[in-house]
Amino acid sequence: MQPGKIVVENLYKVFGDHPQEAIDLLKQGMSKDEILAEKGAVIGVSNVSFSVEEGEIFVLMGLSGSGKSTLIRLINRLIEPSAGDVFIDGQNVAKLPKDQLIELRRRDMSMVFQSFALMPSRSVLDNAAFGLEVAGMNRREREERAMAVLRQVGLDTFADKFPHELSGGMQQRVGLARALAVDPSMIIMDEAFSALDPLKRREMQDILLELQKTHRRTIIFVSHDIEEAMRIGNRIGIMEGGRLVQVGTPQELIDNPANSYVRNFFETVDTSRYLTAGQLMADSVPLYVDTGEAPDAQQVCQDLQNQDKRYAFVVDEDNNFRGSISLEQLALMVDGGQTCSLDQEVLNQVDPAPEDLPLSEVIERLVDNDGPLPVVDGDGRYSGAISKGGVLSRLQGDGA
Amino acid sequence: MSEKILDLGSWVNDAVEHLLENYGGVFDTLGSGVSAFSEAVENVLMLPPAWLLIAIFVALGLWRIGIRFAIFTAVAMVLIVLTGFWEQTVVTLGLTFSATLISLLLGIPLGIWAARNERVAIVIRPMLDFMQTMPAFVYLIPAAMLFGLGRVPGIFATVIFAMPPAVRLTSLGIRQVNKEIVEAGQSFGCNSRQLLFKVQLPNAMPSIMAGVNQTIMMALSMVIIASMVGAGGLGNDVLASIQRLDIGLGFESGMAVVLLAIILDRITESFGTTRTNTRKARFYGWVSSRLRLQRS
Numbered sequence: 001m002q003p004g005k006i007v008v009e010n011l012y013k014v015f016g017d018h019p020q021e022a023i024d025l026l027k028q029g030m031s032k033d034e035i036l037a038e039k040g041a042v043i044g045v046s047n048v049s050f051s052v053e054e055g056e057i058f059v060l061m062g063l064s065g066s067g068k069s070t071l072i073r074l075i076n077r078l079i080e081p082s083a084g085d086v087f088i089d090g091q092n093v094a095k096l097p098k099d100q101l102i103e104l105r106r107r108d109m110s111m112v113f114q115s116f117a118l119m120p121s122r123s124v125l126d127n128a129a130f131g132l133e134v135a136g137m138n139r140r141e142r143e144e145r146a147m148a149v150l151r152q153v154g155l156d157t158f159a160d161k162f163p164h165e166l167s168g169g170m171q172q173r174v175g176l177a178r179a180l181a182v183d184p185s186m187i188i189m190d191e192a193f194s195a196l197d198p199l200k201r202r203e204m205q206d207i208l209l210e211l212q213k214t215h216r217r218t219i220i221f222v223s224h225d226i227e228e229a230m231r232i233g234n235r236i237g238i239m240e241g242g243r244l245v246q247v248g249t250p251q252e253l254i255d256n257p258a259n260s261y262v263r264n265f266f267e268t269v270d271t272s273r274y275l276t277a278g279q280l281m282a283d284s285v286p287l288y289v290d291t292g293e294a295p296d297a298q299q300v301c302q303d304l305q306n307q308d309k310r311y312a313f314v315v316d317e318d319n320n321f322r323g324s325i326s327l328e329q330l331a332l333m334v335d336g337g338q339t340c341s342l343d344q345e346v347l348n349q350v351d352p353a354p355e356d357l358p359l360s361e362v363i364e365r366l367v368d369n370d371g372p373l374p375v376v377d378g379d380g381r382y383s384g385a386i387s388k389g390g391v392l393s394r395l396q397g398d399g400a
Numbered sequence: 401m402s403e404k405i406l407d408l409g410s411w412v413n414d415a416v417e418h419l420l421e422n423y424g425g426v427f428d429t430l431g432s433g434v435s436a437f438s439e440a441v442e443n444v445l446m447l448p449p450a451w452l453l454i455a456i457f458v459a460l461g462l463w464r465i466g467i468r469f470a471i472f473t474a475v476a477m478v479l480i481v482l483t484g485f486w487e488q489t490v491v492t493l494g495l496t497f498s499a500t501l502i503s504l505l506l507g508i509p510l511g512i513w514a515a516r517n518e519r520v521a522i523v524i525r526p527m528l529d530f531m532q533t534m535p536a537f538v539y540l541i542p543a544a545m546l547f548g549l550g551r552v553p554g555i556f557a558t559v560i561f562a563m564p565p566a567v568r569l570t571s572l573g574i575r576q577v578n579k580e581i582v583e584a585g586q587s588f589g590c591n592s593r594q595l596l597f598k599v600q601l602p603n604a605m606p607s608i609m610a611g612v613n614q615t616i617m618m619a620l621s622m623v624i625i626a627s628m629v630g631a632g633g634l635g636n637d638v639l640a641s642i643q644r645l646d647i648g649l650g651f652e653s654g655m656a657v658v659l660l661a662i663i664l665d666r667i668t669e670s671f672g673t674t675r676t677n678t679r680k681a682r683f684y685g686w687v688s689s690r691l692r693l694q695r696s
Contacts, residue, residue, distance in 0.1 A: 073583075076587055078583050078586055078587060102590075102591055103589070104589075105587060105589035106588065106589030107589075109587070110587065110588060111583070111587040111588075113580045113583065113584060114580070115578065115580045116580075117578065117580035117581045117583065118581075118584075119581065119584075119599070119602065119603065120603070121602045121603070121605070122602075130584075130588055130598075131588040131589065133598070134588050134590050134594055134598065135589060178584075178588075182588070188587075
């Protein structure tokens, strides 16, 4: 097994007096509500296991109260886990002695908060340098590094200002700078952009993605905004009632939601934007295998007319896409008395689309081409065709 | 008066007597320490001539609040000098300062402890209630018995009366620091000392300063009452006016107390509310507007 950067195993958090009892009851299959009623214990996080790869942005999603904020605080142990393990680079944070935990927090992890959580009596520069100051770096050096990260987030000219003099978006950029200043390999972001208006939120997402391009960090990002999750997340984990219901790429979650709770998340999303050629293709174009022997043009023409098709695709014996031919071309050949050769010279060269081509580009190609668009798999083998009508009816189906 | 079934009072009497008999030495040492301290404070305040002390207060008022308050301070203090109460006022000021300093020295650490430890908070709370609501005069009797008459029992009684707001507001201020700000401190690797000094105390400052302000005001009011055990200062005149039914003297000395109270209140209050940067900004703004006026 490839160990991830962060590995969470069978993690529990119970708020109440006898956590172990509550966990045992959970294991026996008792529900969260029953345990609350019987033992007065609140289940915050229940048997969660997942792993986050180095350099990945992992988004945790869920309704409020689903335990996502608790879960991330178990990872940097702002909240003590009731049971289970959290490995960061193979080191079990849940069992770490206090001084080593402090050392780890200073060196390797930082956090960005929903309410920004800047210190009001510190200047922007001193806020950005906070983590370095705590770690004991001298003033000159830490101010230099804080200034460098402020420049990265475009706030170097505001270094002497105080947080209350900045807008919300700028304040969160300071929050981000503070997290980046310690140069951590992982950042925990708790609804970091949720308090911002949609435009500012997008701007912050762009800044984050831009920063990831130059220096890939492992990021756990809590969000309740599905658009945000799909935009920045490499993978998304969906939480419900303290449990992690499903983990997957946005595409996997849209295609195979584990339950209606997960499906509901994507209901408001215009999922068509995430459709790809592979999902749009159908078996809608007659296929001819070029065996080297010329088929009868008359026959092919007749076939197409019978099926009410205007195009045929040709593949070689290995199923590699060769080209397309239209009914008009065939008709001309028949009129000219030619036998139908499906040679390269006759075929129209169409650039086949890979299966993962997004909808927007599929549409672009369909507009440019007259006929249907062939789709090939990763090895260049023909796997289906996309027609204009097919796309339209699919979009209508999704919209309805 | 209804029949007395439980004689709580005699127990307290016994307890105080027991303290006196067995720990008299402790109270003597404690008393002489406090006496030396308060004398030193008073001597420092007596050192400069009246006009210099007034100038210092006026300057503080100008720096912290503004020109109008500075003028008020000047007028009020000159009024005290003119009515002949200056010396007593300085004595009262010294007693207030001594009692306040001791109260804060004990109260703020206690408040910090109570904020960080739920058990301490639970134990301390009824004690604070007791200290604050027990009629202030009542402290004077055991204080006088333990320390004799004079300045020291006055300061002790005052400390008991004035300390609770410092404890309460320090504790409250620390508890009320935004949860995410505390989490930010922790998540960036603060140990508990750093968390206290870099995160909790700076963010609790407005509340702590409100506590300081309250302590000073309560100390001032108690220091007047403490004249009953011979603490001295303006309280003596107030007491004399009551004994002689001298309304004029009562008004004059009472007026001096009120003016002193207002000056102390506004100045200490200003340390809790405005932030350094906005004040600086206002100052620079004022300077630059002056400069522009001169040029045009």
